[in-house]
Amino acid sequence: MRINMRIALAQNNYIVGDIKYNLQLIKNSVIQAEERNADIVVFSELALCGYPPEDLLLRPDLYLIVDKALEEIKSIDTRVAMVIGHPRRQGTEIYNSASFIHNGECLLCYDKQLLPNYEVFDEKRYFTAGSQCPVVEFKGVKISLLICEDLWFKEPAKVAKLAGAELILSPNASPYYHGKAEVRGQEMASRASENNIPVVYVNQIGGQDELIFDGCSSAYNSNGECVFMAAEMAEDFACIDFDKATDRLTSLEQSYKQWDDEEEIWQALVLGVKDYVRKNGFPGALLGLSGGIDSAVTLAVAVDALGKENVNAVMMPYRYTASMSVEDAQAESEALGVEFDIISIEPICDAFMQQMQPQLEGTEPGVTEQNIQARCRGTILMGLSNKFGRLVLTTGNKSEVAVGYCTLYGDMAGGLDVLKDVPKTMVYQLARYRNTVSPVIPERVITRPPSAELAPEQVDEDNLPPYEVLDEILEAYVEHDKSISDIVSLGHDEETVRKVIRLVDINEHKRRQAPIGIRISSRAFGRDRRYPITSGFGRQFK
CATH class of the missing domain: 3.40.50.620 (HUPs)
Known part of the structure; x- marks a missing residue:
């Protein structure tokens, strides 16, 4: 196979707000990329500041440190191109961005178009959505950058393909829940096959407060075939080869076996x-x-x-x-x-x-x-x-x-x-x-x-239903917002359902x-599920 380019996937464990530490991880990965003869190394979403930075994004001094770090990255003496995720401030607007840097220059700066604002995400609180899908040509290959949520919907990848992209590189910060890797893989494979374009997906790993980032960085051929999946719950570094003539990605290492439940x-x-x-x-x-x-x-x-x-x-x-x-x-x-x-x-x-x-x-x-x-x-x-x-x-x-x-x-x-x-x-x-x-x-x-x-x-069980019953009711009510009648229709006793739901509601203050x-x-207590402490909603169903 003739190789047009070798792409390195840097799956790192960053610390939110510690730009100096994150910068060193990035430098170490660039060295690895050089040793592996990679042409490009792709880092995860907001790698420089870590994800999610939350209200750190409201601090003006954050951008002084990030911009200084970006200049240091540009000054790295390397032939390897870098795709770096970072926050970007322009006037009063803040963007979730990824820069394509090579030979000291930023050849493309892409701003995330779709900003998630559900479950644990609050990106519309901070960021302005991007509106462009630019393409950069590197070593004869036209490349688009799409960030995380951009690949969970059809339109951005479609626009990238229409703009002439032959390869999509995607920095991500996709938090874990049980079963997420399978759901995520299906979406990435769909974007690749729908648009007949290979996709390289790089996620971060690590714990950040209550969130876990599981890694599982991956690569998909234009037919949706997954050619590589990186380690789960661990740092990893891998290389993927891209042959433009056949429009195919080939992994240089075997995928990691995913764990049982x-x-x-x-x-x-x-x-x-x-x-x-x-x-x-x-x-x-x-x-x-x-x-x-x-x-x-x-x-x-x-x-x-x-x-x-x-x-x-x-x-x-x-x-x-x-x-x-x-x-x-x-x-x-x-x-x-x-x-x-x-x-x-x-x-x-x-x-x-x-x-x-x-x-x-x-x-x-x-x-x-x-x-x-x-x-x-x-x-x-x-x-x-x-x-x-x-x-x-x-x-x-x-x-x-x-x-x-x-x-x-x-x-x-x-x-x-x-x-x-x-x-x-x-x-x-x-x-x-x-x-x-x-x-x-x-x-x-x-x-x-x-x-x-x-x-x-x-x-x-003096005070609670058997846990097998309780957990089924709780899953329906807490994770899926089912009503009393919905839960009863699943085969549960109505009096028990009402008792459990009342206990959930009155203990929000705890x-x-x-x-x-x-x-x-997929629905945890905390930032994921936000219910008022003072609420009369349940009184309507007595």
């Missing part, structure tokens, strides 16, 4: 914890280990992300804590090799209750007393975090967070909720998956009825005060 979600959680802790400068993490399934899975994720030497587990028993819970927590800690401490909350809770006794006299013990236990535990964990600098990981799953089965300033106290977007039923699946790697979660932790152990013989969590679904 549980492994993919596990690796997303690991990446999210690793990057949140690393990028924010924490020396490690700690968590309350209860002997239950949620904290066991959280501990295993934390160890896989940070290493056993950087994780501390704390068991905080009370009079209602079963002896097997202490035993299982210790067994988990030993299996994972982490530091393990036991701190009883009995005297602390007793002191609280004694001081409050005059005010509580004549009332029946109930949720108040249970929540005091949780708040004692939260105070201990935050105290250890203050002293040793480690980040507190909370352990609430999506099912609990949805219905408010958690305590403000108690088990919700912390900096990152690892399982916030993971339904309880998936937590069990993840536990079984992790035990296939190495046995770290005792079997009875997986098989025993889940309990907060805040009252004698308490189990979750979720606003909860730590952020790693997004693995």
Whole structure:
């Protein structure tokens, strides 16, 4: 095959706002591209500042630093052309741009045309949409640049083809949810085949607050055939050859095998914890280990992300804590090799209750007393975090967070909720998956009825429907905005549906005060789902 050009895909893990760090990653990739005899190296969307930069884009000094970095990129002594994503300010307008730089010159600057403003995206808050689709000729090939959302709709690629483009290079920052890679691949393949034009797609990877970017950079021939897919949840660098005579891309390396469901979600959680802790400068993490399934899975994720030497587990028993819970927590800690401490909350809770006794006299013990236990535990964990600098990981799953089965300033106290977007039923699946790697979660932790152990013989199903039922209702209501009648029509009891929906609605105030969590679904709590705290909407359906 005669090669017209070799295209390098630089799948990097950037830090939002750290232009100096990102610039060094770009320089390192240019060196790799030279070593691989590449003609062009393509970077991801807004690579210079990282994605999403959010309100950093409103700071005038950001553009001074970005523009200086762009000049430094132009001065790099290299024969390799570079496609660099960066924000661009012109007068009062801000653009999401990509520049094609070669031999110290910007041969083309493209402004993103379609600005997403749904789910986790807020681009219309910051950017002005571009209106042109210019083409640059390089080594005899006419190239168009399209950025991320531009390829999710038909028109931009069609316009690029009509403008004479023979190849599309696409910088992206496409956040992950479970199943996203398949959806994304179908769209990219469609754009290539609809327009009979090869597409090279470069995504970033890494955790950014609650978002995960999974990589999976890829290349598609003009018939829609995927010729290469890069690593999932990891940095990668690959080269693709383009032959203009045959209009074909050929990969120089094999595609990475994509993971099965549980492994993919596990690796997303690991990446999210690793990057949140690393990028924010924490020396490690700690968590309350209860002997239950949620904290066991959280501990295993934390160890896989940070290493056993950087994780501390704390068991905080009370009079209602079963002896097997202490035993299982210790067994988990030993299996994972982490530091393990036991701190009883009995005297602390007793002191609280004694001081409050005059005010509580004549009332029946109930949720108040249970929540005091949780708040004692939260105070201990935050105290250890203050002293040793480690980040507190909370352990609430999506099912609990949805219905408010958690305590403000108690088990919700912390900096990152690892399982916030993971339904309880998936937590069990993840536990079984992790035990296939190495046995770290005792079997009875997986098989025993889940309990907060805040009252004698308490189990979750005293207050909630079975998790198999609850999770189906929550998926319909939270992720798909189904109505009561829609959910009942799926085969659920109407009284149960109404109870669950009411719990979701009245606990919005808790979720606003909860730590952020790693997004693995197409609709997570946080920036993805924005409901008013004060709302009478549900009263209309009584």
